[in-house]
Amino acid sequence: MRSCLKLIFFLIKLLFLCVRYGLVFSIIPMFVVKEPTERSKIKTSIGKKLVIILPKLGPAFIKLGQILSTRGDLLGADIANSMLSLQDKLPSFAIQTVEKIFKSEFGANIEDMFLSFDQESVAAASIAQVHKAITKDGVPVAVKILRPKISKAYMDNLRVIKTFSHLVNLFVKKKKRIKINEALETLKKSSEIELDLRLEGAAAEKIKENCKRDMNLHIPKIYWQLTSKNILTSEWIDGIPINQRDKLIGANLDLNLIIEKLAVIFFNQACRDGFFHADIHPGNIIIKQNGDIAMVDFGIVCYLDYELKTFVAEVVYGFLNKDYTKIKEIHFQTGFVPKGQSEYKFELACISIGEPIVGKSLEEISLSKLLKHLFEISRDFSVTIHPELLLLHKTILTIEGTGHYLNPKINMWNLASPWIQSWAKKNLGARWKLAKLNYQKNQFINKIKHVIDNSITGSGMQKQHSPFKHHVLVIVAGLFLLIGLILGRILSSS
Known part of the structure; x- marks a missing residue:
């Protein structure tokens, strides 16, 4: 009962914010305006209003907005690009x-x-804030405290x-529907660590342990x-934030070398260790x-x-070598692309993704368009998108x-390409293939055990709702219906 009342309160608050900041009135012209330039302006305005509204709804909405800002294929490029400015900053407590x-x-x-x-x-952000302190031993530290x-x-x-x-998905075209489980799983996985500072x-x-032999990285x-x-105390780091370019130049630091180091550090964490810092932004580097x-x-x-x-490592290596046949084979062999899809068309799609990237500078490509292309192709071929x-x-x-x-004139992946190529030759060779076969054997055995276990387990009974709770749920559904119509219109017209 209490959870239902909370939902009603939230929906009333959402409707109030949509009216107060003019989101509702920004949507109305989308029903009548057909001219592309004008529609683009309207969508950009909607995105800017969402940047104001989402932080007022709560911490998870800020994180959700940041994830969706990279999904131009869902919200439309104009709305998504406007939401890239969504910052996780709040007043200190x-x-x-x-x-x-x-x-x-x-x-x-x-x-x-x-x-x-x-x-x-x-x-100070939506989850926690940081204070500088000096320990009893005279050591400078950063103290992070959860709200x-x-x-x-x-x-x-x-x-x-x-x-x-x-509810929103009920009012959206099938192709535009949000796969909420992807975003929710992403938010849940991140919150498990974010909400327990011991983790x-x-x-x-x-x-730090994974990268103890790596040069140029300090944890x-x-x-x-x-x-x-609720409290995390760590070493205080003195230096220049990576987004202060003029100060980096003034300190006689080689910007190109920094770019190369950053690419290698990311590749080591993601492809070698399979455990990487996933909240990279200028304030964290x-x-x-x-x-x-x-x-x-x-x-x-x-x-x-x-x-x-290993999937990520092979795909990255394949793109760097323009081996699109190999990339296609990896997707089909691992089951990321389901059976029945055209291998030939998927390979052509990989070429259309890779050619604008490899050998070109970042100045010549639009990352938002590239990501939109990647996710559109994933949808077209029913590719499994893991959180x-x-x-x-x-x-x-x-x-x-x-x-x-x-x-802007340097492609960081090309800069780090010699190192990545060298790593791949050592780690994607015969020894790696034997390890992969052994892993696949163990996975097959585990699946058989899982089938046997499921065959001897029963299922629980579903709980019944009381009549009073049923009426409360009807009220909640009515409020959801009203807001769903609004957001459904945004997604369908993007």
């Missing part, structure tokens, strides 16, 4: 609240645990998004004695005085299992955007 959290977590006051603690935060009651707010958001999306600390330690140390579920790249804020990381990791691959695409978009900002 008071130092008195911070003190209460410390008392609750450690049973001690801040002054008992630190030599000094800055009252003003250096960064009060953020876990509950995030999970409430996810439940609303799931219910809401099912974020563990993720940082895992990447901050975690101070576990000053860390809990700091260039140290010696030119090393430091990564911070591991609230969103992505794990690629053996199959996905992890959505995070991978989002990360690649950000990394390439950073490379473009530092030097």
